[in-house]
Amino acid sequence: MKITLRQLQIFLAVAQSGSTTAAASMVALSQSAASAALNELEHLLAVQLFDRVGKRLVLNDSGRQLLPQARHMLDAAQTIERQFADPSAGSELHIGASTTIGSYLLPAMIAAYRKDHAGARVRALVANTADIVDAVVNFEVDAGLIEGPCHADDVEVEPWMTDELIVVAAPRHPILRPARKISLKMLREADWLLREAGSGTREAVEHALIPYLHYLPSSFEFGNSEAIKRATAEGLGISCLSRSVVQDMIESRKLVELATPLPTLRRHFYMVVSRHRAPSPSLGKLLDFCRQWAHRPSSAH
Secondary structure, three states: OOOOHHHHHHHHHHHHHOOHHHHHHHOOOOHHHHHHHHHHHHHHHOOOOEEEEOOEEEEOHHHHHHHHHHHHHHHHHHHHHHHHHOHHHOOEEEEEEEHHHHHHOHHHHHHHHHHHOOOOEEEEEEEOHHHHHHHHHOOOOOEEEEOOOOOOOOEEEEEEEEEEEEEEEOOOOHHHOOOOOOOHHHHHHOOEEEEOOOOHHHHHHHHHHHHHHOOOOEEEEEOOHHHHHHHHHOOOOEEEEEHHHHHHHHHOOOOEEOOOOOOOEEEEEEEEEEOOOOOOHHHHHHHHHHHHHHOOHHHOO
């Protein structure tokens, strides 16, 4: 075998950064060594992997064909290294979670998992759904827990658990005036506080509400659900959020669940892993734990 993992590592670094200079810094090599390794890889494959566009190196068709295979090879090598680096210390898993899951479900899940697996180490990346899916595709995390549909190729998607979405407002919001039954027309005319584009919550809310409201006017957009619920409590608008996100403010009477003519709104959470990932026993144990967690009575879904 003439192709080396180092060559594939440099190829991926160039694909990510767009230059051999930046790639060399990422893999702790000189620019000339990185350039030589890339040239050798192209010579061995008898193809050019990048097109030069200005000062940038951009993947061509051959490079795009190699990309998932190179990621798979390096991921397999990293899995082996982690598995045998320090067996007594247990493995470290990198889990991605979209914002609502990462903020409101994942901490308790990891704490419970570590009680049953004392040597396990879990590192979490919390971002919006689109970014978590990208991290799974790029092998930056071992698996992802997301709260919206996944449209990416090269990933396996498994329905995980369901979550109830409710519409809430501040207690003094005009929509709650006495003896006033909330109608669909009133909901259409309200100021809605929404998550940013690319968020699983945003996509789920639009999917749940638009069939009844026909459109969803956004008054403000926020990068996380915590900001939305606090803005809602301040009376800036109404919002549709996971019950698990707003339950504390409902109990403290800072928010009120609206009695609307809408049906019960539910969405699915999903587990995603790369189709090209080399499976490991430790990852399998964590995913099995997540499946069991979804059926716990306390998960209230």
